[in-house]
Amino acid sequence: MTGHDEGPGQLSPAADPAGGWWGTETVTVRYGDTLALDQVSFRAEPGRVAVVVGGDGSGRTTLLRCLAGALAPASGLVRRPEAARIGYLPAGSGIYPDLSVAENLAFRAAAYRVPAAQARARGEEFLARAGLAGVTGRLAGRLSGGMRQKLGVIAALLHRPGLLVLDEPTTGVDPVSRADLWWLIARAAADGAAVVLATSYLDEAERAWHVLALDAGRVLAWGTPEQIAASMPGTLRVSDQRPAGEAARRSWRRQRRWRVWDPGPAAGESAPGVAVPAEEPVQPDLQDGVTVAELARELAGERRL
Amino acid sequence: MTEVLAQCAGVTRRFGHFTAVDGVDLQVCRGEVVGLLGANGAGKTTVIRMLLGLLHATAGQVWLFGEPPSRRTRQRLGYVPQGLGLYDDLTPGENLGFSAAVFGQRGASGRGGRTRKAGRAGRDGHGGLPEPLRRFGQTVVGSLPLGVQRATAFAEALDHRPDLLILDEPSSGVDPLGRARLWETVAEAAGRGAGVLVTTHYLDEAGECDRLLIMAAGRVVAAGTAAEITAGGEVTVVESGSWADAFGALEAAGLPAALVGRTLRVPGAHPDQVRGALGGLQATVRAAPATLEESFFQLTLAGDNPGGAR
Numbered sequence: 001m002t003g004h005d006e007g008p009g010q011l012s013p014a015a016d017p018a019g020g021w022w023g024t025e026t027v028t029v030r031y032g033d034t035l036a037l038d039q040v041s042f043r044a045e046p047g048r049v050a051v052v053v054g055g056d057g058s059g060r061t062t063l064l065r066c067l068a069g070a071l072a073p074a075s076g077l078v079r080r081p082e083a084a085r086i087g088y089l090p091a092g093s094g095i096y097p098d099l100s101v102a103e104n105l106a107f108r109a110a111a112y113r114v115p116a117a118q119a120r121a122r123g124e125e126f127l128a129r130a131g132l133a134g135v136t137g138r139l140a141g142r143l144s145g146g147m148r149q150k151l152g153v154i155a156a157l158l159h160r161p162g163l164l165v166l167d168e169p170t171t172g173v174d175p176v177s178r179a180d181l182w183w184l185i186a187r188a189a190a191d192g193a194a195v196v197l198a199t200s201y202l203d204e205a206e207r208a209w210h211v212l213a214l215d216a217g218r219v220l221a222w223g224t225p226e227q228i229a230a231s232m233p234g235t236l237r238v239s240d241q242r243p244a245g246e247a248a249r250r251s252w253r254r255q256r257r258w259r260v261w262d263p264g265p266a267a268g269e270s271a272p273g274v275a276v277p278a279e280e281p282v283q284p285d286l287q288d289g290v291t292v293a294e295l296a297r298e299l300a301g302e303r304r305l
Numbered sequence: 306m307t308e309v310l311a312q313c314a315g316v317t318r319r320f321g322h323f324t325a326v327d328g329v330d331l332q333v334c335r336g337e338v339v340g341l342l343g344a345n346g347a348g349k350t351t352v353i354r355m356l357l358g359l360l361h362a363t364a365g366q367v368w369l370f371g372e373p374p375s376r377r378t379r380q381r382l383g384y385v386p387q388g389l390g391l392y393d394d395l396t397p398g399e400n401l402g403f404s405a406a407v408f409g410q411r412g413a414s415g416r417g418g419r420t421r422k423a424g425r426a427g428r429d430g431h432g433g434l435p436e437p438l439r440r441f442g443q444t445v446v447g448s449l450p451l452g453v454q455r456a457t458a459f460a461e462a463l464d465h466r467p468d469l470l471i472l473d474e475p476s477s478g479v480d481p482l483g484r485a486r487l488w489e490t491v492a493e494a495a496g497r498g499a500g501v502l503v504t505t506h507y508l509d510e511a512g513e514c515d516r517l518l519i520m521a522a523g524r525v526v527a528a529g530t531a532a533e534i535t536a537g538g539e540v541t542v543v544e545s546g547s548w549a550d551a552f553g554a555l556e557a558a559g560l561p562a563a564l565v566g567r568t569l570r571v572p573g574a575h576p577d578q579v580r581g582a583l584g585g586l587q588a589t590v591r592a593a594p595a596t597l598e599e600s601f602f603q604l605t606l607a608g609d610n611p612g613g614a615r
Contacts (some may be wrong), residue, residue, distance in 0.1 A: 047549055049564065054480060055451075055479055055480025055481075055483055056451040056452060056479075057450055057451075144345060146345060172474075173506065174343075174345040174506050175342075175508060175598060175601060175605070176344040176345075176602065176605055176606075177344070177345070178506070179563065182563060182564065183561060185564070186552060186564035187552075190549035192549075200479065200480065201507055202509075203507060203509035203598075206565070206566070207563075207566060208566065209566060209567060215480065242489075252485035252489070253485050253488045253492055253513070254488075254513075255512040255513065256512070287481060291481045291485065294480065294481060298482065
């Protein structure tokens, strides 16, 4: 627990997820005058990966800290298992730089009372799979960024947690190490863990079962990628050119073309300057759904740079 | 013919016995955005350091604007490093003013070639700050949100209207709309005639580039548009009510699968092979076109380890 505004928010540690999920219900967190999380609800189900996506200052880390039990909310409910059944990788990798790779895992196994033989077998399997078998004697502080993150994830899932909470495990990691990390994440889910992963990248969110998009502490979007795409209000078109006039504010660049969002229904082009001959309608995907949610907030003056 | 702004021809760079860059050919022309992709250690940063004139090639030739990299060619470059390269204790305007002064002085003392004007930052009352940055004018960069810092670094790199823009991992930690806006800035610079060389770890962003170069173990292992690089590549997609069992069965058969939502994607394996590995498990198995990330992954593994073993 930390000293931040611990209010009447509730924690409910349990052995099994009630109703089949871990997560939060209308959780609010304040740091002094700053509202870090504003009534955020989401769920993580066993055997599935939930991704929390948002930029710097979105509240991702605060939400994951609540879920891991490192922070109590001012109000709302956190549903999480008892501490021994949580695996948590804080942002910046929760490993001991002055211990070797093998010592990091041995220490973690002891802390979670995993039998030594079992910890060694599981550790060796994951280290080999993640390309770390050759560096078990190396000090963790001397590993490359990608190797450090892989070690952090292996340490967090060593004790077969029921809830695995990973704060930006893939940020700054190259694509090859990222694939190893995603294998570890999938393996944890296949073993039955509910996995919650924070990232700033929507292409990673596309790999999730459930996605929570946060912006300045508030929920922008929640659901499966398909649900978020389908719930996009208004209509979306693609154009080879950036539209002129007012429509420019409702457009953004994607894959070398322009997406143009119209908050109104598909019928007719009412506003002058909106219709550009080369525009064609397009079916929104997850990225479009989240981007439009951000854009709508920006246009309403609720969001800046 | 299109003007070639940056070129590497058969460029090799060794550090002692280690070959970081091995016979690389690369071109960036006026108005195009070229993506340089690769895992850590593939040699991307070494290539950039040679283009910036910070490292010499051990063999082969590097040209910037038709001449070897030098202080003079540096003035025509805009560079945003991974760490953004800003002074934390200065405001955004002061950062821009400082860099404009540096470029301006160098421009005035440059011999021959183009004479560069001092950047816009030196001339107007807002220190040349783009409009969205002005309200942060009184705050030092170190206390600003990451997104604002990044916008400042871009404004600084673009302030002297560079002919070549080099961006190293420009978008890490940026929200989706912020990322789209960032690529708009890049596209605008290219639209004005600048050439852009950009590295990214996120292959989704590679789709914003006109052309791509993929490096592995110091060599260029693929070059072309995203469509050209992925052309013909296939993966096997598995949909099963019990994906975890399918995941385990494939792993046991030595066919590691990637989890995407509720489906599994198996690179480098034929559907029949996958069906065999799944045994009697209830599943839909089909071939699908490989994504750029999957193609990249296969190319990188083959390039890192021509023998095939990991």
